[in-house]
Amino acid sequence: MADTAATGDERVKEIPAWRRALIRPELGGICGAVLVFAFFLLTAFDSGMFAPQGIMNWTIVSAQFMIIAVGACLLMIAGEFDLSVGSMIGFAGMMIAVFGVVLGWPMWMAILITFALCLAIGAINGFIVIKTGLPSFIVTLAFLFILRGFTIYIPQTIESKTIIGGIRDAAEGDWLAPIFGGKIGQGLFQWMGDVGMIETFTRGNRAGQPVIDGLPMLVVWAIILIVFGHVLLTRTRFGNWIFASGGDAEAARNSGVPVNKVKVLMFMFTAFCATVFALCQVMEFGSAGADRGLLKEFEAIIAVVIGGALLTGGYGSVIGAALGALIFGVVQQGLFFAGVESSLFRVFLGVILLGAVVLNTYIRRMITGER
Template sequence: MTQSVRAVPGLSGRLLARPEVGALVAAALIFVFFLAAAPAFRSAESFFTVLYQSSTIGIVAVGVGMLMIGGEFDLSAGVITTTAGLVNSMFCWYFGVNLWIGALLSLAFCLLVGFLNGYLVMRTGIPSFLITLGTFFVLQGANLGVTKLVTGSVSSTDISRIDGFDSLGAIFASSFKVGPVTVWITVIWWILFVALSAWILQRTRIGNWFFAVGGAPDSARAVGVPVVRSKIGLFMTVSFLGWFVGMHTLYRFNTLQAGNGVGNEFLYIIAAVVGGTLLTGGFGNATGVAIGAFIFGMTSLGIVYAGWDPNWFKAFLGVMLLLAVLVNLYVKRMSTTRKAG
């Protein structure tokens, strides 16, 4: 009898020490709340619309969460999605070349931005917050200035008639029907990216490096972990996933507004934090980040389905962020106490 009584607290302690538990409980409560408050939320179509909304944030949030586990931030993650689409669109429209060439050029450009972010952070010692804030302003200004210079407006031209549009659209912006439900391919890609991230973080030596460089970079360097390469690789991962979402946005809507993407970087960070990723690095997982993105999708659309003023969404994000930080600190203490015991 005594042994069984001791086993239960041990099990609950292990569960509470997992990064995603708080987000999972919050997601369940929010889901039940909107089921009761918004009748339109109860249909299968609405659920898959929520998944789509979550995927457009969740794909980049996967990379941002990994970067935060590695102890860094990327405030250019939102605006680079628009940069990616604009480079592809305007290059091919202006020079009259196949969209595949522009897509590959855009990918190379985004990876270069990620490399430069990581390189500057590691070689200068300037906090990533400041380096990527500078990148944010450079990209934001270039998006607006170059687009207006090339097209005469702040939006790109329609690319739907350029060669390569259909094949790229099938990869990045297609959808299919499952009964009455429309499933966007970004939902599938999101699941795959989350699964890949979870495998890397939990099952590979590279994943161990990411936790090490975020939790104790000096100790990691002392035992031979390639700190510089690891962090540069994480910045480039964020840029790659930003490119991916930029391609989706371009090939779904055919055109882009040059000012789009600003502010999304905070949504990615909030998704990661709500999912259990610590702002101090070294703690978190991909599943938690995915749940955080799902909470974002549920709330942003649930408020609309309930017929409420959507301006309340920002207030909700602020409350969720504050609560998540408090919960994450508690979970971290639980995990540390359990390991010490």
């Protein structure tokens, strides 16, 4: 042993730099994002996609994906899925409408109670998964239907309709609602308009105002959640527990990691992200609909997988997931700007998902020594 210590193991080859780079989980996301931007810069540059309004358009769509992708990413790294994210978005929005509009509670109270309710449902998801040992796929699939069912049943029963409006009026003057529905940086955008960096309206009652009047809180939330998720995952001991819980729950437990607590908290965090998404959406639309958030759970999972996370848990990156969401948003809106039939977006999704999973499997083999 002493001689091997002195000389190193001659059978271990130096790993080339490019392969080292390849085993970073973000790599797929970075390459994908570069390719997607290059593609649309070449094909849709004149369409207004890269004018300020166009940029704001795909930024908002990407930010929506990012918010739910961060939650799904941390949960997937912790070794679980949540298929109830989309239903949770619909449910949370509907609860805001029921509490704030139908029951007429102050908006801040409606928001806080909705958060409490949704976090509790996230915790129930988590508890069922860890207590029964059932795959989270099945448990959350059940909640996909349960929550969607209630989201349709409740407004049908009390209002005889599936869309409840009037949220914007109910939120008027509330102190908490602008955190989800407001905009920031109006002054900066006004200044940018004044100095000609972005266009201003030349006619109508908004003449002189910039075409973009502020950064929606949706985008701010996306940035906050990405930074929070990334720091939590890579720079804290809790982050190490997330990796460990998903990598091998039994080994983690043997080392004293509170695996069950980590998993339940991640289910709650996913529910939190879904609720943030729902709040931003109802504040923007001013209404809650029973069909909101449909298929969002799959889109979140796809964004996370494009971002380099393994479906089996234990490996992934929040930055990667955010890039996956960016690719999503840019392509979805880009196809619109490029005038391509929008159904092709689904084709693109399927193809890129398959490609990402194949690449991830290859990377996994590389990390674990190609065995």
